[in-house]
Amino acid sequence: MEIPHEQLHNITQWGILSINKAVIWMFVAAFVAFVVLYLSGKRAMVPGRSQGFMEMVLTLIREKMVLDTMGHEGLPFFPLIASLFFFVFFCNIVGIFPLGHYGFTATSNVNVTGTLAVMVFVIVIITGIRKKGALGYLKSFAPHGVPVWLLPLIFPVEVISLFAKHFALAVRLFANMFAGHMVILVFATLTATLLAQKSLLTALLPLPFAGVVVMLIFEIFVALIQAFIFAILTSLYIGDSLREHH
Numbered sequence: 001m002e003i004p005h006e007q008l009h010n011i012t013q014w015g016i017l018s019i020n021k022a023v024i025w026m027f028v029a030a031f032v033a034f035v036v037l038y039l040s041g042k043r044a045m046v047p048g049r050s051q052g053f054m055e056m057v058l059t060l061i062r063e064k065m066v067l068d069t070m071g072h073e074g075l076p077f078f079p080l081i082a083s084l085f086f087f088v089f090f091c092n093i094v095g096i097f098p099l100g101h102y103g104f105t106a107t108s109n110v111n112v113t114g115t116l117a118v119m120v121f122v123i124v125i126i127t128g129i130r131k132k133g134a135l136g137y138l139k140s141f142a143p144h145g146v147p148v149w150l151l152p153l154i155f156p157v158e159v160i161s162l163f164a165k166h167f168a169l170a171v172r173l174f175a176n177m178f179a180g181h182m183v184i185l186v187f188a189t190l191t192a193t194l195l196a197q198k199s200l201l202t203a204l205l206p207l208p209f210a211g212v213v214v215m216l217i218f219e220i221f222v223a224l225i226q227a228f229i230f231a232i233l234t235s236l237y238i239g240d241s242l243r244e245h246h
Contacts, residue, residue, distance in 0.1 A: 022109040029090040029106060037086065061085060065232050070239035077238055080123070085231035088116070092177060092223030096216060107226075108178040110170065117170035120234050124166075128241035137241075169233055176226050180219045 040054035065085070066078045088107060095105025106112045128137040141158040142151050 021104040022106045022112050025094060025104050025106045026091060026112065029094050030087060032094060033086045033090045036090075058082060061231070065235045069232065069235040070242060073242055074235065074239060077235070081231050081235050084116070084120075084234055085227050088173065088230050089223060089227035092226060093220065095177070096219050096223065105177050107173055110174040113170040113174040116173075116230070117166045120169065120237065121163075121166040124162075124237045124241045127238055131242055140241075165233075165237060169230065169237075173226050173230055176222055180215065180222055183215055 037054065040050045061082050062075075062078055065081050066074050070077065091106045091112070095103060095108065097103055125137075128140065131137075132140060141155050141162075143154065143158075146154050
């Protein structure tokens, strides 16, 4: 199957700045996230269901993603982790709507997930240097108790591991969202093909249609899980850079 690249075509460009489908849907996701959080965050005399639900979600992010992985020292990163969670979730979810050629899931573009992973990588490095100093951060790549003669082997392995973790952070999100949408596309194409048939094969139409419905429900679940995984792994990586030794 040929992978479509329409989302990579620039809609408009100003110098080195360009806007394509991925950029547009990232803006849409950010706007939807802002509206949902703003409306849910309106304080009322008697908190409504939306406010109560949002407070519960934010409490879970604070307790399970931040405090459990970074401790109280990680509380300044709570806004970052919460923002990443909601941004990735809404990027995942807005692409599920069947908008045909106009719809797109930004996180099914490796350029988007790669940029997010690079951002996390830079934050991890800066956090580690601010916490331990440049020399201290470099020393953290040499675990305690390792013989001196093993350091020339261990140090490169630790550095490669750091890069590999953030590379996997980008690829995991991209691969899961892209693969799920390709499966939905296959079922939808088969449904349309059978619908156009004027033969006994049309009787098989409920099967691929049921596949589309099941996959759409599953994709909503995947959108939530992948946002959670991306956010909690970010917390873990920042937490590693805050600890004296890992």
